[in-house]
Amino acid sequence: MQEAIITAAERWSAGGIPDRPRGWLLQTASRRMVDQWRSDAARREREVRVALAPPDGAAVHEDDTLTVLFLCCHPLLTPATAVALTLRAVGGLSTAEVARAFLVPEATMAQRISRAKAKIAGEPFRPPSPDEHPDRLRSVLRVLYLMFNEGYASSAGESLTRVELSEEAIRIARLLHASDASSPEAAGLLALMLLTDARRPARTDASGDLVPLAAQDRSLWDVDRIAEGTALLDAAIAHGVVGEYQLQAAIAALHDQAASAEATDWSQIHALYELLERVTGSPVVRLNRAVAASMLDGPAAGLAVLDGMDPTLPRIDQLRAHLHERAGEVDLALAHYRRAAGRATSTTERRHLDAQVARLTREQDPGQE
Amino acid sequence: MAKYLLIVDFQSGPDDAPMSAWTEQEVADHLSYYGRLNRSLEETGELLSTTILTGPDLAKVVTSDGTTTVVTDGPFPEFKEWVAGYQIVDVASEERALEIAGLVSAVPGRGGVPTQQPIQVRRVMDDGPSDPDEMAAFLESASGTP
Numbered sequence: 340m341q342e343a344i345i346t347a348a349e350r351w352s353a354g355g356i357p358d359r360p361r362g363w364l365l366q367t368a369s370r371r372m373v374d375q376w377r378s379d380a381a382r383r384e385r386e387v388r389v390a391l392a393p394p395d396g397a398a399v400h401e402d403d404t405l406t407v408l409f410l411c412c413h414p415l416l417t418p419a420t421a422v423a424l425t426l427r428a429v430g431g432l433s434t435a436e437v438a439r440a441f442l443v444p445e446a447t448m449a450q451r452i453s454r455a456k457a458k459i460a461g462e463p464f465r466p467p468s469p470d471e472h473p474d475r476l477r478s479v480l481r482v483l484y485l486m487f488n489e490g491y492a493s494s495a496g497e498s499l500t501r502v503e504l505s506e507e508a509i510r511i512a513r514l515l516h517a518s519d520a521s522s523p524e525a526a527g528l529l530a531l532m533l534l535t536d537a538r539r540p541a542r543t544d545a546s547g548d549l550v551p552l553a554a555q556d557r558s559l560w561d562v563d564r565i566a567e568g569t570a571l572l573d574a575a576i577a578h579g580v581v582g583e584y585q586l587q588a589a590i591a592a593l594h595d596q597a598a599s600a601e602a603t604d605w606s607q608i609h610a611l612y613e614l615l616e617r618v619t620g621s622p623v624v625r626l627n628r629a630v631a632a633s634m635l636d637g638p639a640a641g642l643a644v645l646d647g648m649d650p651t652l653p654r655i656d657q658l659r660a661h662l663h664e665r666a667g668e669v670d671l672a673l674a675h676y677r678r679a680a681g682r683a684t685s686t687t688e689r690r691h692l693d694a695q696v697a698r699l700t701r702e703q704d705p706g707q708e
Numbered sequence: 709m710a711k712y713l714l715i716v717d718f719q720s721g722p723d724d725a726p727m728s729a730w731t732e733q734e735v736a737d738h739l740s741y742y743g744r745l746n747r748s749l750e751e752t753g754e755l756l757s758t759t760i761l762t763g764p765d766l767a768k769v770v771t772s773d774g775t776t777t778v779v780t781d782g783p784f785p786e787f788k789e790w791v792a793g794y795q796i797v798d799v800a801s802e803e804r805a806l807e808i809a810g811l812v813s814a815v816p817g818r819g820g821v822p823t824q825q826p827i828q829v830r831r832v833m834d835d836g837p838s839d840p841d842e843m844a845a846f847l848e849s850a851s852g853t854p
């Protein structure tokens with residue numbers, strides 16, 4: 340994966356933070372993308388290292404918790420294993436609790452955790468050196484991002500334990516952000532978590548089914564978390580180092596600030612997804628860009644973005660179905676919803692898709708159930 | 709991580725001689741291969757359970773209309789289609805699940821030759837979308853709201 344970070348050569352200086360920080364982010368980020376293409380890789384890396392290094396004169400704070408965190412997120416471990424180990428060692432969850440969160444037997448989780456510990460046993464117990472720091476911090480951020488999503492993703496069944504995972508990820512991200520080991524991207528990740536988690540109360544209905552963003556009751560969103568996340572993001576942007584978590588947080592902030600799906604600044608969201616797609620190279624980001632394009636220029640524009648994409652990508656059928664439905668092409672919508680339901684990998688998703696098929700079938704032929 | 713069910717039935721590979729025609733040593737080698745494979749999957753923390761079922765002779769089929777329950781010895785599918793046993797693995801990718809299924813299929817049979825038994829690989833339904841990127845896409849897409 341392309342772990343690109345867009346580096347601003349000049350820090351935001353005398354002028355202070357502009358009125359529309361996210362618009363500014365967009366401009367800066369676009370400019371940096373161009374710079375990045377022009378500059379050679381070595382120079383880019385050097386800039387990133389300088390940008391991420393702690394400010395001059397800052398005391399190097401020896402914090403055992405953070406040392407443990409960096410060890411648990413060691414690149415020697417697979418991300419999933421690192422999440423488990425971090426929950427156990429930094430989060431203080433019992434092995435049984437970690438096992439429950441991952442829906443595996445306790446003995447299996449114990450085995451994974453002890454293997455992970457053995458793997459990093461030879462690593463020195465100290466914070467990463469300044470040279471190692473950018474890479475190691477990237478691993479830590481990835482692990483916290485996964486931990487948060489692992490908790491956020493689930494809506495039914497083991498929901499209580501899962502919510503704790505998100506809370507734990509936020510707590511650790513706060514710890515990291517408050518330390519000298521932080522960076523604009525670490526702040527961006529914390530902002531992303533807060534801005535996303537703010538929508539939790541509206542994400543599921545009484546029966547535990549997922550409520551899509553457009554249909555959520557926005558009055559249920561947590562305004563304190565939105566305010567905190569936005570402030571963090573604006574401060575991070577002011578540092579002038581723009582990476583994937585800040586871009587994602589900026590998108591989340593735009594959603595959070597919109598009074599409705601229609602009132603959302605889709606043009607800016609579309610542009611941010613475009614940048615994010617270039618930074619990550621992820622087809623999933625392109626799916627999101629298709630949604631933004633459809634909100635901006637209609638369903639046909641969204642479908643055009645999806646043209647030629649791998650038809651086995653998760654969610655692509657569901658997205659095509661949705662766009663065809665909006666375009667009034669009910670037969671195509673039904674065909675894609677059916678295909679999506681047949682390929683669903685989670686019960687929540689399957690229930691949601693079956694409901695769409697049933698609804699469209701009824702609408703198409705009200706006489707039949 | 710995703711969970712997969714690996715199903716072994718009674719379909720044979722290219723050699724369709726029943727196990728009763730194997731030598732004792734061939735049977736022992738066959739079983740110890742499974743034992744080693746399962747142990748290694750336990751050590752990696754990937755094996756959630758492994759189960760061997762009794763044969764079709766002991767099987768029953770139950771139907772009920774909510775009041776009367778009927779238990780019969782059939783109708784049964786063909787012997788070959790019976791599930792003989794299964795493993796549940798929790799792995800990082802589908803590729804890994806397929807790799808493990810390959811190891812199961814390569815279990816030695818007569819003359820130590822891999823049986824090449826067909827292994828069915830079925831993904832277990834998750835409680836919620838487990839991949840964070842997938843989930844992000846799922847949440848941000850305004851599906852189902854025309």
